[in-house]
Amino acid sequence: MSILVLAEHHDGQLAGATAHVVAAARAIQQDSGGDIDVLVAGENVGAIADAAARLDGVSRVRVADAAVYAHQLAEPLGELLVALADDYGHVLAAATTTGKNVMPRLAALKDVAQLSEIIAVESADTFQRPIYAGNAIATVQSDDALKVITVRATAFDAVAETGSASVEAVDTVVDNALSSFVGEELAASDRPELGAAKVVISGGRGMGSGDNFKLLDGIADKLGAAIGASRAAVDAGFVPNDMQVGQTGKIVAPELYIAVGISGAIQHLAGMKDSKVIVAINKDEEAPIFQVADYGLVADLFEALPELESKL
Amino acid sequence: MKVLVAVKRVIDYNVKIRVKPDNSDVDLTNVKMAMNPFCEIAVEEAVRLKERGVATEVVAVTVGPKAAQEQLRTALALGADRAIHIQTDERVESLGAAKALARVVEEEQPGLTILGKQAIDSDNNQTGQMLAALTGRPQGTFASEVVIENDKARVTREIDGGLQTVELALPAIVTTDLRLNEPRYAKLPDIMKAKKKPLSVKTPEELGVEVASRLTLVKVEPPAERQGGVKVGSVDELVDKLKNEAKVIS
Structure with missing residues (x-):
């Protein structure tokens, strides 16, 4: 059976995550055989389809180009996937807010379980996925005829872009009377989004106040980093909840994570310990954060931060 | 308008997870349990x-074991009017839970059903979407704002990189994200x-659904243990290490 990958795209561009999901599809293909197709659904998505056709390992790009698929609302996109799924043994999407929104609809309508956010492929029916915010790794096996899967993109290396798949139109156009798009407000900040940033710098209760979070700005600017916070800093009212990194906030896994004035509570560690390199700056040398940090600096953050900014 | 709110009993978010020595599952024996944080927001x-x-x-x-009635009592203390327990000792995953909840939605006919976007144990982020699909209702997932006007719900959703607002025809399903609100604590008289x-x-059998x-x-x-660093x-040494040893900054 073949494998279908739902392409992720924004603003007329194929999102980088898709190349990582195709890599996961290739790992499945090694066991299951079959072709890899990519579905591009949206409105005026010709250029995106061409970009998807260049991804290595893809045989065919299927393009559903219609107004009803604009903004990739879950209801019509789910129905489209249901209409196409019978040709496939696996349907994959990135574990992004788009993939997470639509894939469970496909699974439910096909009466199969979904495997969320896989990080490794053991075989065509067995996968690893983090549970308890990454504090345990589950190996799960699905006997369903159709496997509906979301993929943690950072766990798979992107495929190269030297392919030349065929591009075919999909005629299926569904109705959608249930939901409509009203508007979008994308972060205007030059800073990357927490979940996608290569560098994250977070402050904890040790920052002392919301104003002091400005000390992180200059460093974030220099490193192109997103700014996060521990739950303690959020609960203390320093910063809004959407900055929270941790089990009850955002789960991040950047190349570099800098924890400033964060003691390292379990719930925070759960949200950042898959980062490639962790730096901790804390004046308490007994702080548990140092047990997971690659580089620990025992220092007063109010002295260390300005110095760090000046030396980057 | 009736509002249905689904809650899940999970390990308390402050408890350190232990895997059983036989690697069969996470050990939940004598572990503090609580309402899933996203369900509190719901x-x-x-x-x-x-x-x-x-x-x-x-x-x-x-949907869950007898002990999950504690979390229903918490919901009642926080202001819910009544509670329904679909009692089962099966290991229920999202599809089974969504099927059971779909039956409750059919019986209760809520105008709005609110769930947490995901449970912090299985981390699936599926049940709300599955419930929406099974009941043929629109979904507003990862909501940071919900406004009900006439027969519509206007839901602002936290998406990668920003916010998206959608309008849903009621009845609808909403799943909560962190910014939607700050849950209150139950007061002692309300707990009483x-x-x-x-x-x-009720049991899944009475509802005619298979939840296993x-x-x-x-x-x-x-997970692989992190090497202590x-x-x-x-600061100079730190910058040097990041540049020349870890090679994560240039």
């Missing part, structure tokens, strides 16, 4: 809708009163 939103006069009744529901609020118990998981849990392992003596 209950809070439902109660606020009632306080604003938008909702006329708030019904809390859970909650003990007397109605709580009905289709997925085989082959094994559960602790080194302490650096100065």
